[in-house]
Every structure is written in structure tokens, then in C-alpha cells.
Amino acid sequence: MHKYLIAAFLFISVYACSKADDQPIGAKSDQALVQDIMIADSLQNDVIATKSVPKIVTDAITNVEKLDKPSDTMIISVTLKPGVDIRYLNVRFVLSSQSKYAKISPSLGHMSDYSKGGGIYKITSQSGKNSNIYSLIIKGS
Numbered sequence: 820m821h822k823y824l825i826a827a828f829l830f831i832s833v834y835a836c837s838k839a840d841d842q843p844i845g846a847k848s849d850q851a852l853v854q855d856i857m858i859a860d861s862l863q864n865d866v867i868a869t870k871s872v873p874k875i876v877t878d879a880i881t882n883v884e885k886l887d888k889p890s891d892t893m894i895i896s897v898t899l900k901p902g903v904d905i906r907y908l909n910v911r912f913v914l915s916s917q918s919k920y921a922k923i924s925p926s927l928g929h930m931s932d933y934s935k936g937g938g939i940y941k942i943t944s945q946s947g948k949n950s951n952i953y954s955l956i957i958k959g960s
Contacts, residue, residue, distance in 0.1 A: 847946035850884055851921045853953055855913035856895055861930060866903040868960055871896040875915050884917045893953045901960045906932045910955070912940070920945035933957045 852875050860866050872895050874887035899905065910927050922943045937955040944950065 847944075848917050848920060849944045849946050849948045850915060850917040851942040851944040851949050851951045852884055852886070852915040852918045853893075853895065853912045853942060853951075854915040854918075856897060856955075857911045857913065858897060858899070858957070859909045859911075860903060861907050861909075863909070866899050866908070867897055868900045869898045884915050893951055894956065895953055896956045896958075898958045899960055903959065905934050905957065905959050908933050908957070910957075912942075912953075914942070918942070918944065 853872060854875055855872055856867070856870055857865070858867050873893060875884050876887045877884050907930050909930055910933070912923055912927060914921055914923075922945075924941045924943070925938070927940070937957045940953045940955060942951050942953060
């Protein structure tokens with residue numbers, strides 16, 4: 820009898836502690852949000868002195884990610900460390916957990932010249948339903 824009670828207790832404990840998936844298996848995400856930015860030089864050293872990225876929160880009821888302040892503009896601002904050559908930077912966006920399969924255009928992750936100060940990037944959700952335009956501003960120190 821004790822075996823059954825222990826087994827039932829373990830089953831209930833494990834089930835109660837498990838979290839439902841954010842989305843059903845096979846479902847495509849409608850999210851297109853940038854959570855963070857990483858910038859490296861040609862030696863792959865981090866070159867960011869300061870950065871500002873719109874904050875993302877997860878709605879407690881719907882479990883959907885959204886901007887903390889919907890009125891926030893989609894601007895990512897970065898100041899580089901002193902002495903960094905802005906002509907040779909490897910910029911990468913870190914997409915939010917619900918946006919991880921979104922597409923970034925133009926593509927990132929390779930050495931590029933940012934001497935003109937940044938660029939405009941379109942993030943399109945995996946489903947293609949939503950997209951967001953982010954302005955990237957990169958300043959030397």
C-alpha cells in the first residue's frame with residue numbers, strides 16, 4: 820500500500836512542478852523581438868561599453884512576450900569601448916525565447932563596416948505574421 824501512495828505522491832509532485840510548453844509542438848511563433856545585442860571586433864572581443872535595448876516582458880496571463888512599454892520605439896543604442904575600429908564589427912542580435920526562429924534582414928553575424936552609425940533591421944516572425952523594424956545606432960567612444 821505504501822508503494823502506491825509513494826508512487827502517487829511522486830507522480831503528482833512531478834506533474835505539479837512541470838511547466839506547459841510555450842507553444843504547441845510544430846506551431847510557428849508569431850513573435851519578432853530582439854532581447855539583446857552582442858558586438859565583437861575581428862578578434863571576437865566584446866566591444867560594447869554601454870547599450871540600450873527595449874525591455875521585453877512575458878504577460879502573466881497569456882504567456883506571450885511583448886515590449887514592457889508598448890510606446891517604446893524599437894531603437895537599440897550602443898556605445899563602443901575606446902579604440903574600437905567601427906569599420907570591422909561583428910554584430911549579432913539575441914532574439915527573445917519566443918522569437919528564436921525569426922528572420923533578421925539584412926543578415927547579421929559577419930564582419931561589417933558601421934562607420935555610418937548603424938542601420939535598420941527587420942525582424943520577421945517564424946510564421947511571417949508579424950514583423951518589427953529596429954533602428955541600430957552605434958557610436959564610438
